[in-house]
Each structure stands twice: as C-alpha cells, then as structure tokens.
Amino acid sequence: MTDKTTSPPPSEEPAGELLLTSPPTFLGSVEGATVEAIAALAREGSVPTILQVPTKGLGPDLPDNVPILWDRHAQKPISLLEEVRAAKPPLERVGTAVVTTLASFIELTNRHKDDGSAIFAKTAWPEPKLTAVIDYHMPGETKTARRGKHRIAYPFPLTDEFKVWVAGHGKTFKQADFAEFMEEHAAELAAPDQYEINTFEPMFKERFGTPAEILDLSRHLEVNVGAKMKSAVRNASGERQMVFETEHTGANGQPIDIPGIFIVSVAPFLAGDAEPEVVRIPARLRYRAAGGEVVWFYQLYRWEFFLRERVQDDLARAAKETSLPAFEGAPEMAA
CATH class of the missing domain: 3.30.720 (Signal recognition particle alu RNA binding heterodimer, srp9/1)
Structure with a gap:
C-alpha cells in the first residue's frame, strides 16, 4: 500500500501581483491642507517686506523713519533707486x-x-x-x-521823479508851492531843441521858457490878476505880497511875459548802474486867479505817447x- 501526500491546490492569483485594498500609510506623510500651508509659508518667506528704519536724530532734514524694502530670502535690502529715478518725470524750468x-x-x-x-x-x-x-x-x-x-x-x-511829474499833471499849486516844486525838480527841466521849438511853438502859439526862466518865474514872479491884487513870492525868504490891478504886470508895474511851454526831461524807468534813458515831454504852463490869489498848474502834453515810444x-x-x-x-x- 502506497502512502500519497495530497498537495494543496495551486493559487488562482497570478504570481508577482500584490492587491492592496487601501492606500498605504508612510511614516511622515502629511495631509493636503498641510502641504498648502507649507507652500504658503514658503511663498510668504520669499516676498519682500517693507521695514521702517528709525532715523530720528541721525542728522538734519531727515524724517523720523525711512522705509526700506527687505529681501527676507537673501536677508538684505533691495535697492529701488533706479526704478524711482526711471519713474520720476523730467524736471521742467517753470x-x-x-x-x-x-x-x-x-x-x-x-x-x-x-x-x-x-x-x-x-x-x-x-x-x-x-x-x-x-x-x-x-x-x-x-x-x-x-x-x-x-x-x-x-x-x-518807474522812477520817483517820473511819478511826481505825472501825479502833478493838471494839479493846481499855490504860488509858494509851485516855486518849491520847481526848485526841487530843477534837474528835470531842459532847454528845448530846435525840432521842439519848430514843432510845438506854432502848435500852441506859445513860446518855450528855458529852465532859468521857469525857475525865475516860480521864485520871483509878481502877477496882477483881474482887479487890484498883486502877488509876489520869494521862496528863500517866504515874503509874499498880493495886490489886485486890472492888467498883468510885474513888481515894477510893467507888463510881464510868461512863457507858455517848457520841456520836462526825465528818466521814467530805473536803470541801475547804467545811464538812464530819458523822455522829453512838452509841458504847458498855466495860471489863473482863484480865491483871491494866483494859482499855477502844468499839463504834460501826450506824456503817454512819449512813454510808449520809450518802451518801444x-x-x-x-x-x-x-x-x-x-x-x-x-x-x-x-x-
């Protein structure tokens, strides 16, 4: 009688294959949310940040704090100087x-x-x-x-001298005030040239007075206007006499000849150290009786025109x- 050993039936599964019914678990593995958190931390660590560096007391004209851009990955500041310069608009002369x-x-x-x-x-x-x-x-x-x-x-x-002449245009002066005005501005009186004589004497039917005549008139002229009043002014002493008569006469009772126009030669604009350029303006000289005494006034002829010529x-x-x-x-x- 022969003994027989029965072998177990062969497996039906193919050799070399391993069937897993659930995912393997390895030591140290992490969940997906944790991975994302780690990635976020990594990104945050690579993003530069703005730091405020205190500078108060380090020098004049400095703010209390100066912002810098800090590279946290490289652990050093990031220079933005070139970018700022490139973004800055060009300077304009305004x-x-x-x-x-x-x-x-x-x-x-x-x-x-x-x-x-x-x-x-x-x-x-x-x-x-x-x-x-x-x-x-x-x-x-x-x-x-x-x-x-x-x-x-x-x-x-404008020069002060020109301002004064313009301000006095058409203004009436008592004879003492007129004498004082002319004395103060004697340097701006000029003798007429031949062109001015030929142009303005026929136009106004008056004769030009020289600076000496105008000053003499302002200081010593004695005028009778209408009735019996004589007016005399000597600016140096302040003496004054007024007598009315029927004709214009001088102190000696003789008729007097009053020039009707004179030349004002004045620099209208400041010139600094340079020689000032002047304008020559004809001025008509007038007088009349007012309130029992003689008053004087002058009228600058077309002074705006002569000023415009100077500007041109x-x-x-x-x-x-x-x-x-x-x-x-x-x-x-x-x-």
Whole structure:
C-alpha cells in the first residue's frame, strides 16, 4: 500500500501581483491642507517686506523713519533707486523771474534762451512790460507744442521823479508851492531843441521858457490878476505880497511875459548802474486867479505817447541784443 501526500491546490492569483485594498500609510506623510500651508509659508518667506528704519536724530532734514524694502530670502535690502529715478518725470524750468532793469532783462534772457524763445511787450500805460518766454514754440514746428511756463519779466519800474511829474499833471499849486516844486525838480527841466521849438511853438502859439526862466518865474514872479491884487513870492525868504490891478504886470508895474511851454526831461524807468534813458515831454504852463490869489498848474502834453515810444525803443534794443523775435502783445498761453 502506497502512502500519497495530497498537495494543496495551486493559487488562482497570478504570481508577482500584490492587491492592496487601501492606500498605504508612510511614516511622515502629511495631509493636503498641510502641504498648502507649507507652500504658503514658503511663498510668504520669499516676498519682500517693507521695514521702517528709525532715523530720528541721525542728522538734519531727515524724517523720523525711512522705509526700506527687505529681501527676507537673501536677508538684505533691495535697492529701488533706479526704478524711482526711471519713474520720476523730467524736471521742467517753470516760473517767472522778475528783473528791475532793462540790462538785467537782456542778460538773463541771453542766459536761458534757446531757438524757440521770443519776447512779448505791452507798450501802453499804465503797465508797460517786456516778457521773454524762454520755452515758446519752436519756429516752424507744428506737431510739438511747448508750455511757455519759463519766463523773464521786466515791468518797467518807474522812477520817483517820473511819478511826481505825472501825479502833478493838471494839479493846481499855490504860488509858494509851485516855486518849491520847481526848485526841487530843477534837474528835470531842459532847454528845448530846435525840432521842439519848430514843432510845438506854432502848435500852441506859445513860446518855450528855458529852465532859468521857469525857475525865475516860480521864485520871483509878481502877477496882477483881474482887479487890484498883486502877488509876489520869494521862496528863500517866504515874503509874499498880493495886490489886485486890472492888467498883468510885474513888481515894477510893467507888463510881464510868461512863457507858455517848457520841456520836462526825465528818466521814467530805473536803470541801475547804467545811464538812464530819458523822455522829453512838452509841458504847458498855466495860471489863473482863484480865491483871491494866483494859482499855477502844468499839463504834460501826450506824456503817454512819449512813454510808449520809450518802451518801444527798449523793446527794439532787447530784441537786438538777444537776437530774439519781438512782438507787441501777449503769448497765447497763460504763465
């Protein structure tokens, strides 16, 4: 009898395959939320941050704190200087420089001018002015405009002497006050030239008085006006006599000849160290009886016209010495 050993039946599963019924668990594995949190921390650690560095007391003109951008990964500051410089708009020359003499206007305009600069002028009273627009439009350029914000202005500051003569235009003076006025402003009286004599004496049907005659008249003239009043003024002593008679006579009773016009020669504008340019203005001399005494007054003939001529001459000089185009008027853009 032979013993037989029964072997177990062979497995039906293929060799070499391992069936898993659930995911394997490894030591140290993390959940998905944890992974995301770790990634977020990593991203945060690589993002630069702004730090405030205290600087108070370290020097003048410093703020209390200066912000810097800190690279937390590299542990050093990040320079933004080049980026700031690139983002900064270019500097522009803007504003109006105001000068008080024509020479300064010419010199400063020459310092800043370019091919597009131009001079504009207001030549009429009461506010004559030269304005150099340094950044005016380039000649011939139609596609690119400039702002016209960089300017130099010369407002023709008036001299005190000119202001006084204009203020006294048409004003009545008592004879003592008239004498004092003429003495104070004797330096601005001038003898007429031949052109002025030929032009204004026929026009006014009056004769010119010389400076000496006008001063003598203001100091010593004795005038009878209407009735029996004689008026005499000597400014040095203050003596005064008034007698009315029927004709204009002098102190000796003889008729007197009063000049009807004289020349005022005065510098209207400040000139600094330069020789001032003057205007010559004919002035009509008048007197009349008022309130029992003689009063005097003068009238400057067309003084605004002579002043405008002076401004136009200065405009021509500025244009010549700066080699810039000049226009009477104003630029189209505001300052």
